[in-house]
Amino acid sequence: MPPANLSHRRTHNLLLISKLLSLRDTTSPLTVLLDSLEQPAAPLMREYIRRTKLSKIHVTFVSFETLKRPCGVDSFVVARRKRSSDVAREVANAYSSPSAGGPQLLTYHRDMPSPSGLPSYSPSPLSILTYLATTIFTLHPLSQVLVQKAACDRSLAAPVFGLEEQQDGLIVGQLEKTKGQESVDGIVLEMEHRRRSGRYVVERYILPPAMRYSPQQAKEVVTLLDDHPLYRRPEESGEGVEDEITSTFELRLTDRQRREREGVVLPYFDAQQGNGPGEGGRILYDMGEEDDFDDEEDEI
Amino acid sequence: MIMAPQPPIPSTLAPFVTSIPQTSLTVVSTVLGATSNWLVLRFLFAALNPATGRTTDLVPNALEDDGVHRKVVLVSFLRSWDFWRSEAKRLGLDLARLLNEGRFAFIDGLSELFDLPGAAPPPAPAALQIARTLPVRSPQLQVPQIPTSPKRSSGDDIKRLHIRGHGVTALDSLQKEILTIVENVRTQGRTDRTGHQKTEILLVIDQPDFLLAAMGTGQGIGASEMQDWLMGLEQVRRKDLRKDPDDEREDLTVFPEEQAVHSTILTLSADSPLLHNASAWSQQQVTPLETEHTNFVVGLCHRARMVIQLRNLDTGVARDVSGVLRTSRGGAWEEEQSKDGEKWEEKEVLYFIQRDAGVRVFERGE
Numbered sequence: 001m002p003p004a005n006l007s008h009r010r011t012h013n014l015l016l017i018s019k020l021l022s023l024r025d026t027t028s029p030l031t032v033l034l035d036s037l038e039q040p041a042a043p044l045m046r047e048y049i050r051r052t053k054l055s056k057i058h059v060t061f062v063s064f065e066t067l068k069r070p071c072g073v074d075s076f077v078v079a080r081r082k083r084s085s086d087v088a089r090e091v092a093n094a095y096s097s098p099s100a101g102g103p104q105l106l107t108y109h110r111d112m113p114s115p116s117g118l119p120s121y122s123p124s125p126l127s128i129l130t131y132l133a134t135t136i137f138t139l140h141p142l143s144q145v146l147v148q149k150a151a152c153d154r155s156l157a158a159p160v161f162g163l164e165e166q167q168d169g170l171i172v173g174q175l176e177k178t179k180g181q182e183s184v185d186g187i188v189l190e191m192e193h194r195r196r197s198g199r200y201v202v203e204r205y206i207l208p209p210a211m212r213y214s215p216q217q218a219k220e221v222v223t224l225l226d227d228h229p230l231y232r233r234p235e236e237s238g239e240g241v242e243d244e245i246t247s248t249f250e251l252r253l254t255d256r257q258r259r260e261r262e263g264v265v266l267p268y269f270d271a272q273q274g275n276g277p278g279e280g281g282r283i284l285y286d287m288g289e290e291d292d293f294d295d296e297e298d299e300i
Numbered sequence: 301m302i303m304a305p306q307p308p309i310p311s312t313l314a315p316f317v318t319s320i321p322q323t324s325l326t327v328v329s330t331v332l333g334a335t336s337n338w339l340v341l342r343f344l345f346a347a348l349n350p351a352t353g354r355t356t357d358l359v360p361n362a363l364e365d366d367g368v369h370r371k372v373v374l375v376s377f378l379r380s381w382d383f384w385r386s387e388a389k390r391l392g393l394d395l396a397r398l399l400n401e402g403r404f405a406f407i408d409g410l411s412e413l414f415d416l417p418g419a420a421p422p423p424a425p426a427a428l429q430i431a432r433t434l435p436v437r438s439p440q441l442q443v444p445q446i447p448t449s450p451k452r453s454s455g456d457d458i459k460r461l462h463i464r465g466h467g468v469t470a471l472d473s474l475q476k477e478i479l480t481i482v483e484n485v486r487t488q489g490r491t492d493r494t495g496h497q498k499t500e501i502l503l504v505i506d507q508p509d510f511l512l513a514a515m516g517t518g519q520g521i522g523a524s525e526m527q528d529w530l531m532g533l534e535q536v537r538r539k540d541l542r543k544d545p546d547d548e549r550e551d552l553t554v555f556p557e558e559q560a561v562h563s564t565i566l567t568l569s570a571d572s573p574l575l576h577n578a579s580a581w582s583q584q585q586v587t588p589l590e591t592e593h594t595n596f597v598v599g600l601c602h603r604a605r606m607v608i609q610l611r612n613l614d615t616g617v618a619r620d621v622s623g624v625l626r627t628s629r630g631g632a633w634e635e636e637q638s639k640d641g642e643k644w645e646e647k648e649v650l651y652f653i654q655r656d657a658g659v660r661v662f663e664r665g666e
Contacts, residue, residue, distance in 0.1 A: 169611025172628035
């Protein structure tokens with residue numbers, strides 16, 4: 001995918017994430033959240049629930065992991081030791097209308113190896129999920145993304161955290177809470193959204209911690225990662241100034257000048273619309289008055 | 301080296317050890333060189349000794365100012381009753397007395413786990429009478445069982461777990477045994493005291509990963525079965541217990557509509573081969589045990605509110621440092637909790653266990 005320009009991405013992708021997070025318009029029927037111990041998906045789940053509450057959507061929470069009902073959930077199904085058909089029935093019962101089938105949100109811990117008892121020829125659960133998903137969010141903590149970026153900027157190997165460190169006794173990495181004066185809380189969402197047309201959109205966003213905005217806020221809180229003050233490159237901020245060179249000469253073009261300049265047919269233009277490569281190295285040359293054509297030169 | 305005696309719970313550790321919120325799961329991960337016994341004892345001390353964290357004088361009174369009656373059930377799979385009792389005594393905690401008072405219960409998952417019930421108890425080794433300080437991981441150290449001993453003698457009140465059957469049924473029977481003890485402990489407090497006090501039971505399970513390693517997927521116990529089992533221990537009022545045979549239903553009527561235990565603390569091994577060989581970033585051939593253990597530990601950390609990681613000093617062995625303690629947020633951490641408990645933050649400290657079993661906790665370079 002070509003690097004689209006930032007303002008274009010800002011308009012389109014922020015609209016997209018807003019739609020995705022509020023589960024509107026059947027934008028994404030199956031969203032998979034890939035989390036890890038470094039950045040659990042619970043804050044993002046709470047953000048999803050908060051938004052569905054604002055738009056008054058029924059939320060059914062199917063839990064494999066917790067017995068505690070999350071705040072704001074309409075119906076809560078514990079799937080512990082149940083057959084999948086039983087769970088499906090309970091979920092269906094949770095809805096009042098029989099034709100239920102809203103968008104689905106699913107969390108997968110990407111730092112857990114796939115279980116050992118699987119048949120060796122079938123794909124891993126993660127492969128199946130990422131194949132079926134229409135949107136995949138991979139979650140990272142902002143502090144670690146910043147540290148990794150700082151290393152990449154200096155052409156160093158990006159550091160790894162937690163289980164990836166492969167150090168004896170380490171399960172969860174340590175989070176750096178502040179950088180300078182600014183706190184670096186927040187979740188980086190690495191999104192891959194597959195459109196119905198088959199095209200895909202890749203973008204990185206940042207979700208600020210829930211303390212920074214009110215639960216009733218309807219305005220979008222997610223921003224692009226590239227817009228984050230700590231992530232943005234310092235030289236990019238000077239880009240706008242560069243356009244305005246102060247000089248005594250008028251360097252810019254008027255509209256008329258620009259139109260005329262676009263109308264000029266360049267000499268090699270003719271060669272580009274030739275009939276394929278067969279024409280080869282023909283030289284286009286018009287004799288001028290002062291040219292002295294030498295017959296004998298051809299004979300050599 | 302003589303050091304000043306330390307308070308039972310170092311002030312740095314107090315916020316992690318004392319204020320454990322309701323329905324929370326705390327995971328303590330250990331490695332071979334940095335065991336969690338001392339930390340488990342601090343958890344016991346904090347729960348059973350009400351004066352912790354507030355004043356320094358030890359008031360032998362179970363009642364706090366908030367009227368909460370705190371009790372502890374300790375399920376130990378790797379260490380015996382004598383070990384815990386003698387270690388707690390060094391800390392000033394008389395577990396045997398608390399056991400008689402009904403404020404503490406010990407469940408021995410080590411001595412007779414694989415014995416058939418009803419079989420004759422194994423003869424106590426003669427050397428055991430002399431050995432009081434016990435090695436940590438020796439399986440021969442059973443609680444002495446003298447048939448003629450009076451009712452209240454050491455080890456007689458101890459519930460011992462037995463594995464019956466395979467897979468989920470074996471775990472279900474264990475669950476039932478443990479929950480019966482939990483309910484016994486709860487009701488004992490009710491008869492002793494006025495009755496309408498709030499009782500909080502802290503369930504401490506020491507190294508349940510032993511069960512996973514000893515049974516394994518061959519016997520139908522894998523990481524997900526173990527996690528379901530632990531979930532079942534945390535709460536009984538779930539409907540799925542009612543699906544089981546009728547005798548379970550009778551138990552359920554005893555249980556009120558409340559959680560079986562207030563909060564749970566688990567200690568788990570996190571040694572490198574058990575954790576990293578099978579992790580998603582490793583490319584090598586793995587054994588089923590490595591995969592299951594990684595799944596079990598990482599899955600529990602995802603469910604935990606707090607993960608306390610103990611490990612060896614990265615730079616090698618030091619005479620005055622026993623290990624490194626790092627507290628991290630688990631997957632079930634909630635932002636709301638951090639608002640009232642502003643003191644709680646992720647940190648990494650060093651600790652040193654002194655000769656008198658006191659623990660000094662300090663920052664690097666302190």
